Amino acid sequence: MKRTCYIKSSTVEVSWELDDVIQLIKTRQPAILILQATQVASLQLCRQIKEQKLLGWIYCIVINDLPEIAIETMGRDPNWELKECAQALENGADAYLRISSISNQDSAISVAEHRLLKAQIHAGLRGVQLYRKAMHTNDFLSRIALVDPLTELSNRRAMEWELPRQVENAFRKSTPLSLIILDVDYFKSINDNYGHPVGDRALKLLASRLKHNLRIQDSLFRYGGEEFVIILSHTDTQEARAVANRVRHIISDQPFHIDRRLVLPITISLGVASLNKNKDDHRGESLLRCADQNLRIAKSNGRNRVYCCCNH
Known part of the structure; x- marks a missing residue:
């Protein structure tokens, strides 16, 4: 009410x-x-x-x-x-x-x-x-300096500033922290078949859909090209996997209306990693590296899926 x-x-x-x-x-x-x-x-x-x-x-x-x-x-x-x-x-x-x-x-x-x-x-x-x-x-x-001009999301430089801050905060307060790297599946074929303006439009629509469907504690960044990073504060491995699967469905379940004549189905692959306070560094570099490795596994396993492994 x-x-x-x-x-x-x-x-x-x-x-x-x-x-x-x-x-x-x-x-x-x-x-x-x-x-x-x-x-x-x-x-x-x-x-x-x-x-x-x-x-x-x-x-x-x-x-x-x-x-x-x-x-x-x-x-x-x-x-x-x-x-x-x-x-x-x-x-x-x-x-x-x-x-x-x-x-x-x-x-x-x-x-x-x-x-x-x-x-x-x-x-x-x-x-x-x-x-x-x-x-x-x-x-x-x-x-x-900090905003991606195409999607109007925070950019890679902003992420490289924010991630160490959130990792340090998680270490200090003993709270969970997770991270998602996601990649648009077969994005090159969109550019090749329809042209870069259509690819740009698809990225803008995808970024908007992500932004309006994340939780308040989630921080979204355009990492580069068709890759995006989501920092999940106060989120353990199980919750992060659930968020990643929900995000995957948000993107894949509804096609994207590029214009009046063109509608494109888009899927994403996601790699998930959670902070391991016994192994990870305080800058988040190992956490980011683990999520990136999991993204590669998700893509090699067929795309349009989530891969989460917490044994890094």
């Missing part, structure tokens, strides 16, 4: 469904995200956002609006609010607020709490505006 309203030239979207929130973040990139502390997924979502380079600037406010009577009934530790505040901040929240469930919105405490919330929102907007201004200053050079 989702609701949209407007407050002083700002659009406010309210949702009670996690999937709606994730889709909103991916497509709209809101300046401020207000999360309920009582929702189990809130802190996890907050942490995942802050770990993403392209989303970490979103200002996250965690609000606890649990009624006082519920707190008393649960017999919570007197210091529970301090602990919950610390937990929220440790998971990446920029602010933690307690909003009392008081029916009288004109009471002194209610007025003070809402004034504090308003102040936090304005503080968040100031920070986001400063960030956007700084990004706008360097946007042109950054796009040349």
Whole structure:
């Protein structure tokens, strides 16, 4: 369930469904995200956002609006609010607020709490505006350096910067990390039979389909030519294999409409590897090499398939 309203030239979207929130973040990139502390997924979502380079600037406010009577009934530790505040901040929240469930919105405490919330929102907007201004200053050079002009995805240089960062983060926090390299099957024949403009169009459509069907914690890059890399944070081998198979079906199950007259079926082969903290280096080079080897095996085994081997 989702609701949209407007407050002083700002659009406010309210949702009670996690999937709606994730889709909103991916497509709209809101300046401020207000999360309920009582929702189990809130802190996890907050942490995942802050770990993403392209989303970490979103200002996250965690609000606890649990009624006082519920707190008393649960017999919570007197210091529970301090602990919950610390937990929220440790998971990446920029602010933690307690909003009392008081029916009288004109009471002194209610007025003070809402004034504090308003102040936090304005503080968040100031920070986001400063960030956007700084990004706008360097946007042109950054796009040349880090964005693939054809697909508008992050490019190989961006991947070579991001992968070591995520690998180091996985080592430090003892969290799983996986990586997928995928390659468009028989892409050369598309260029040979239909010309390079059709090949370029196919890559743009494929990149768009990938981008809009990945999870919020997944980072997508055009590695070069018809190869793409997906970094899967907080994802073990079993989950990575499931993601890879889902991606394969997303591409192969629906043909690509190049134009009004040309429709092309496209398949991909995928190599999957997961971080082995006893064997892999901290820059992700061995992880990338393993995924590439698995991609070659997938292609040699007939293409349009996933190969995942975790014994590297």
